[in-house]
Amino acid sequence: MQRVAILGATGSIGASALDVIARHPHRMRASVLAAGTRVDELLALCRTHRPEHAVIADAAAYRALRDGLRDAGLDTEAHAGADALDALVAGDACDSVVAAIVGAAGLSSTLSAARAGKRLLLANKESLVLAGELLMQAAQAHGATIVPIDSEHNAIFQCLAGNPGETPARITLTASGGPFRGWSRDALAAVTPAQAVAHPKWSMGPKISVDSASLMNKGLEVIEAHHLFGIPGERIRVLVHPQSLVHSFVDFADGSTLAQLGLPDMRTALAVGLGWPQRIASGVPALDLLAEGGRLDFAEPDLDAFPCLALAFRALQAGGAAPAVLNAANEEAVSAFLQGRIGFLSIPDVVAHALDAMPATPADSIDALLAADAWARSQACARIARKAA
Known part of the structure; x- marks a missing residue:
């Protein structure tokens, strides 16, 4: 059973990740749900998904989270603050981490997951923009697997067959x-x-x-x-x-160009991250180019x-x-x-x-x-x- 921590659970990526996880109850579950300030939404997710741990970044909301979990009759343990989240993603509470906290606030927990050798489904741009060299070094040193969840980078990951050692032209x-x-x-x-x-x-x-x-x-x-x-x-x-149907192209030295296409739905990239190297159901239908207008346009920005x-x-x-x-x-x-x-x-x-x-x-x-x-x-x-x- 793959246990998944979802950091940014109340956001759109968190909702998509929970949708994919719920489709595979016999192979994965959400074990940690973390949010910033939206304690009522976090409580609603806990009632539905029953994680082992729930984390609210805003320490002032800890009591509301703790009492809300107790009133709902849940065994979910309440936590607050960045240190608690870092400890959970680095410990045995999860095997995989969906890093979807927006902004530089997501850097610490992302690095903690990488240093713990976790499978890291990376949606937090700032971790790479702010500290890309340090994050990649940490992942390599500790055996973490990074699967990017941005549709464009996930497309490149797929075109490279999950092998970052393949160097495209x-x-x-x-x-x-x-x-x-x-x-x-x-x-x-x-x-x-x-x-x-x-x-x-x-x-x-x-x-x-x-x-x-x-x-x-x-x-x-x-x-x-x-x-x-x-x-x-x-x-x-x-x-x-x-x-928004072609998510990225990759050109290779032999003149080949590979592209990944699909409907604009984050659940595809999340299913790749959660199931790789296997393909698992995401809830996203296959692309029908004719139904989508039958044309693909490209222009310089x-x-x-x-x-x-x-x-x-x-x-x-x-x-x-x-x-x-x-x-x-x-x-x-x-x-x-x-x-x-x-x-x-x-x-x-x-x-x-x-x-x-x-x-x-x-x-x-x-x-x-x-x-x-x-x-x-x-x-x-x-x-x-x-x-x-």
Whole structure:
């Protein structure tokens, strides 16, 4: 029986993971469910899935979680805080970990799972963007298996048959283009948070939806791909593919190109991660290209209208702590945009300002990376305050 810890259980990826797990009650179960602040939703999931452990990141919500579990007559043990979560993913409470906590907050538990040699279903972009070298080194040193759950990286994983030692000549990540595909830079100046989170293909949280709208999400995926598959930035490209049916291409030295296609549903990637090397049912139907319109379109991204993608390539090329600075400044800018404090086009401006001001900083320890993260947030907040004044 595979015991699975789901970090970010109340989010969309958590819901998809629980759906897949529930389809295979004789081979896997959710043993740990973790959430940030949404204690009522976490309690509802515990009543349905009956995990052995439930973790709430917000220590102030611990009593509500503990009492709610007791009132429901559950044996689930309540925990609170990052240290408790790190201990659970590193211990014998689980065999596999779905790392779907949004933002830099997911880094500690992801590293703990890697250092414990777990199967790590990685959906937390920031773990690779902020500390990709350290995470991959930890996984290799401790025998952890990383299966990326982003549809694009999962597609590459499948094209490589799960063998990261296979070195492709080039990889191509596809982007839906988000809700503003085809918009000019001038048109983007007036977009609202409600428009930015209305993704045409995927159901995601507000932060990642804004990242998709700005193409920063794809830029972060470029950095992830570099670490996951050992590919330099110059051999990674991005194409806009509005149908979102081809998730990635992989070119090989012999002239072959492999692509993975499927309906835009996270359960496919999660089923790959939970069942690999076997294929297991995900609940997603097979792709019918005729039913989906019978055509596949591709285009170069517009880097004038969506400069965040170019900023990500710039950070990857700069190396060191630059990706951590990019990520932290972007998190602060997106938060300010969602609060209505800055406009959509101010997001890349805030990120570029932080990269321009960044001192040369190595990425050789978590402390150094967290210091760069804190510095970038300070720079971003100061820039945001000036724009919002």
